[in-house]
Amino acid sequence: MSNSEIEKKAITKFLIHLHPVNVNAQAIKYTRTFGLGGIAALLFVILFLTGILLRFAYVPSEIGAYASITYLQQEVLFGQLLRNTHFWSGMLLVIVSFLHLIRVIYSQSIYYERRKNWLYGLLLMFLVILSNFTGYLLPWDQLAYWAVTIMTNMMSYVPLIGEKLATIVRGGAELNEGTLLRFYNLHTGLLPLIMVFVMSIHVWLVRKSKGVTVADSSKKEMVPTNPQLVYKEIVVALALILLLTFFSIFVDAPLQSQANPLVSPNPSKSPWYFMGFQELLLHLHPIFSIFIVPLLVTAFLIYIPYMKDVHVNVGVWFHSENGKKITIWSVVYAAVFTFLLIVASEYLLKFQLWMPDLSLLITTGLLPLVLYLVPSALFLYVMKQKLNADKTELIMSIVTILLTGYIVMTVVGSLMRGQNMNLFA
Amino acid sequence: MNLIKKITRRSFIKRSILTILSLELVYVFFNLLKKSNDRLKPDNLFEAGKLDLFEKNRVYPFSSRRFYLSRLEDGGFLAISTKCTHLGCTVQFSNNEGKFKCPCHASAFNKYGEVLAAPATRALDIYPITIQNDTILVDTEKPVKRTKYESSQITYA
Numbered sequence: 001m002s003n004s005e006i007e008k009k010a011i012t013k014f015l016i017h018l019h020p021v022n023v024n025a026q027a028i029k030y031t032r033t034f035g036l037g038g039i040a041a042l043l044f045v046i047l048f049l050t051g052i053l054l055r056f057a058y059v060p061s062e063i064g065a066y067a068s069i070t071y072l073q074q075e076v077l078f079g080q081l082l083r084n085t086h087f088w089s090g091m092l093l094v095i096v097s098f099l100h101l102i103r104v105i106y107s108q109s110i111y112y113e114r115r116k117n118w119l120y121g122l123l124l125m126f127l128v129i130l131s132n133f134t135g136y137l138l139p140w141d142q143l144a145y146w147a148v149t150i151m152t153n154m155m156s157y158v159p160l161i162g163e164k165l166a167t168i169v170r171g172g173a174e175l176n177e178g179t180l181l182r183f184y185n186l187h188t189g190l191l192p193l194i195m196v197f198v199m200s201i202h203v204w205l206v207r208k209s210k211g212v213t214v215a216d217s218s219k220k221e222m223v224p225t226n227p228q229l230v231y232k233e234i235v236v237a238l239a240l241i242l243l244l245t246f247f248s249i250f251v252d253a254p255l256q257s258q259a260n261p262l263v264s265p266n267p268s269k270s271p272w273y274f275m276g277f278q279e280l281l282l283h284l285h286p287i288f289s290i291f292i293v294p295l296l297v298t299a300f301l302i303y304i305p306y307m308k309d310v311h312v313n314v315g316v317w318f319h320s321e322n323g324k325k326i327t328i329w330s331v332v333y334a335a336v337f338t339f340l341l342i343v344a345s346e347y348l349l350k351f352q353l354w355m356p357d358l359s360l361l362i363t364t365g366l367l368p369l370v371l372y373l374v375p376s377a378l379f380l381y382v383m384k385q386k387l388n389a390d391k392t393e394l395i396m397s398i399v400t401i402l403l404t405g406y407i408v409m410t411v412v413g414s415l416m417r418g419q420n421m422n423l424f425a
Numbered sequence: 426m427n428l429i430k431k432i433t434r435r436s437f438i439k440r441s442i443l444t445i446l447s448l449e450l451v452y453v454f455f456n457l458l459k460k461s462n463d464r465l466k467p468d469n470l471f472e473a474g475k476l477d478l479f480e481k482n483r484v485y486p487f488s489s490r491r492f493y494l495s496r497l498e499d500g501g502f503l504a505i506s507t508k509c510t511h512l513g514c515t516v517q518f519s520n521n522e523g524k525f526k527c528p529c530h531a532s533a534f535n536k537y538g539e540v541l542a543a544p545a546t547r548a549l550d551i552y553p554i555t556i557q558n559d560t561i562l563v564d565t566e567k568p569v570k571r572t573k574y575e576s577s578q579i580t581y582a
Contacts, residue, residue, distance in 0.1 A: 149512070
């Protein structure tokens with residue numbers, strides 16, 4: 001091949017070389033991965049491109065921000081569609097990344113040579129949420145202003161450093177133009193840059209551990225990547241782009257009136273993916289809900305693949321048939337119990353009123369936490385006795401309870417709370 | 426032990442340079458973040474008005490400055506911040522009910538800023554008041570955090 005031919009095909013070759021020449025036939029079955037990682041990467045590219053275009057219209061200042069968004073939506077050709085696409089891609093990226101995380105946990109794809117990649121994955125999840133959150137403020141409307149106010153004030157509940165942390169994030173005691181500028185720079189500069197690096201490492205580590213996990217590693221039937229895998233990827237990518245475009249044509253990204261620091265809307269909510277935290281904060285002392293619980297959950301997630309003496313069936317969904325049963329029971333248990341406890345804590349359980357002499361840390365912190373942990377421990381014990389759950393299955397059960405609990409709190413917080421944050425209002 | 430053995434002179438120097446450089450960058454970055462904080466701070470006192478302008482047992486809004494001036498029965502003053510101590514929403518004073526209400530999560534406070542209804546756990550912040558030549562000056566840049574109301578927080582003419 002001559003030099004000019006190599007140059008001409010450089011981009012195609014680069015894209016093809018992201019994959020190996022041949023792949024395991026099981027690995028490219030759609031239900032193996034649901035293409036979630038690829039979808040997330042494509043969404044990142046869409047966000048990158050639409051984001052670059054949006055930068056030409058957006059003005060990151062207190063006076064200019066809101067006006068530039070309305071100008072974009074009303075005066076610019078396809079401006080509204082551009083913003084919608086960016087907005088919905090961003091929201092979808094949070095969901096898809098979360099599903100991707102769930103997929104790798106339940107298909108046991110985070111152990112051994114994939115440990116390190118699990119950590120990079122968690123880092124990416126964090127970066128995705130951070131990107132979404134910093135972008136949330138930029139329209140500078142009431143929704144944005146108060147969501148970020150609430151979120152940064154939640155941060156200030158972290159013991160010792162919380163107040164300083166919140167001040168550094170906001171650049172002051174209140175949200176102001178400085179906050180807008182630093183969120184804009186993080187959102188359109190630093191975060192995407194870091195994400196490109198971490199994503200590259202993430203993909204490279206997948207290649208290094210010889211691709212995605214397969215259910216039966218003894219079967220080694222290989223098929224050529226091109227066209228077998230490439231065609232599937234193209235179909236999924238086109239379907240996604242089509243759906244996203246249609247959705248963005250018909251559903252507008254929300255834009256409320258311009259931010260007004262003097263009037264808080266009723267109710268004020270943080271972005272929906274943080275609503276689980278805000279809900280938790282209603283039931284649990286801030287030190288527990290904002291600091292101890294998230295810290296323990298994160299530490300647990302990091303620790304899972306490093307646990308000793310566990311027997312894992314790498315690549316097998318839910319570890320085993322028994323594991324599937326246990327996971328389903330855990331979902332049912334956590335969904336029902338979390339919901340009941342939310343309702344009970346709203347109307348019945350008022351430890352701080354019954355025992356006014358005790359510290360709030362105990363009445364609103366420790367007691368509710370124990371009230372959640374004891375039944376959950378009992379549930380795990382029953383699973384162990386009745387269904388013979390082994391260590392791996394118990395870990396999966398704990399993960400399931402945590403995830404389901406957070407999802408229930410998110411749903412209750414964002415959909416079932418109305419005026420004054422009253423339940424069912 | 427293993428870790429110590431691995432460090433050679435070359436790697437030590439390499440790591441030191443990298444560490445110092447990163448620390449320097451982090452330091453500069455955090456100072457940049459702090460900087461804008463000071464830049465946006467005006468440092469003058471806010472002049473609320475003459476003493477006799479305010480009736481006893483009433484609460485006056487200064488919404489653009491984010492505080493309410495509460496004059497108590499005995500003539501003392503409290504400058505109460507409008508920032509809810511729960512999650513930072515802006516509270517409104519309801520004259521009918523005689524209390525501050527947070528529209529976000531239904532916390533309520535009385536005219537001293539004391540908590541009447543959860544989820545807030547802390548009394549509303551206050552701003553230092555000084556009275557010069559019968560004029561009330563409020564330092565709106567220095568909110569004072571307090572857990573509960575005490576009579577020592579009141580300023581008298």
